[in-house]
Amino acid sequence: MPTDRRIVLFDLFGVIARHQLPGAQGKMAARCDTPTDAFTTAYWSCRPPYDAGRQSAPEYWTAVLRQLSRPADADTIEELRLTDIDSWSRVDDRMVAYVQSLREVTEVALLSNIPSDHADAFLAAQPWLRRLDHVAFSGKIGAAKPDRAAFQHCVTAMRAAPADFLFVDDREENVRAARATGMNGHVFTDPDDLATVINAWLPKPAVPLTRG
Incomplete structure (x- = not known):
């Protein structure tokens, strides 16, 4: 059963961070x-x-x-x-600012497929991640998306119900897997579209996404 909580659970690469550097x-x-x-x-x-x-x-x-x-x-x-x-170290500054701003109105967490040593380096370079409500790196939790165990880790760690989550990922197979666990899901393609989806899902509007 869902509670009255709202948790936006973000993927990292392809949403907040850039995909691998070309070349x-x-x-x-x-x-x-x-x-x-x-x-x-x-x-x-x-x-x-x-x-x-x-x-x-x-x-x-x-x-x-x-x-x-x-x-x-x-x-x-x-x-x-x-x-x-x-x-794998580049981020989208506009999305970083947006994710941080969401914490003014809701809980925000992250679930990323990333090896343990990469995770350590990313945390050191991006200390804002530590201010999120929960951060789950596959190399640290022993499960990678789309494995159900990766999503269940977040549910258990945050003492929430699956329906409390809106999972955002750029890979459709990962969103399907999240939905199969009972989470809400959104396939990320565009920051403005994402902001519209999140605003519709939250009880009160989020801080607008700033223009880059």
Whole structure:
């Protein structure tokens, strides 16, 4: 049963933060002396256990390099790790300001698929995240979207009912998974459209989204 709470639960990348820096995978592929398409295949196919906190960064990069038949020495692994973290470090300042402003009228939380070491770096660079009502990183909680356990973590951690949440993500499969748990869901495509949806869902209007 829902309570009278309203919790906006945001995805991070593709909503508040930018997707990976263009050209980053090409740069990492060059470091491995391998074609970009082969690197990209290995990068993503090995990623799920790393995102879900079941693998450390060295374990992940060793798996990638082995799939590429490249040596997995410590220096290469650390260079790739740091390049990867940097490539996911950009935010949309307009959305950051909007998310923070929402806390004046409702509870705001975040659920992101991000490895543990990436999460540590992101928190250090974006301290405003610590002012949200709850932050759940897949690498820290041991579950990644669209796994039901990732959404259930937020419900349990916030002592809420699924229907108390409006989940916002740019990936339709993640929104479908959230809805299957009983949450409300919105597929993010445009900041202005999102503000309209949130204003309609909240009991009282939110602070307007400022123009960038």
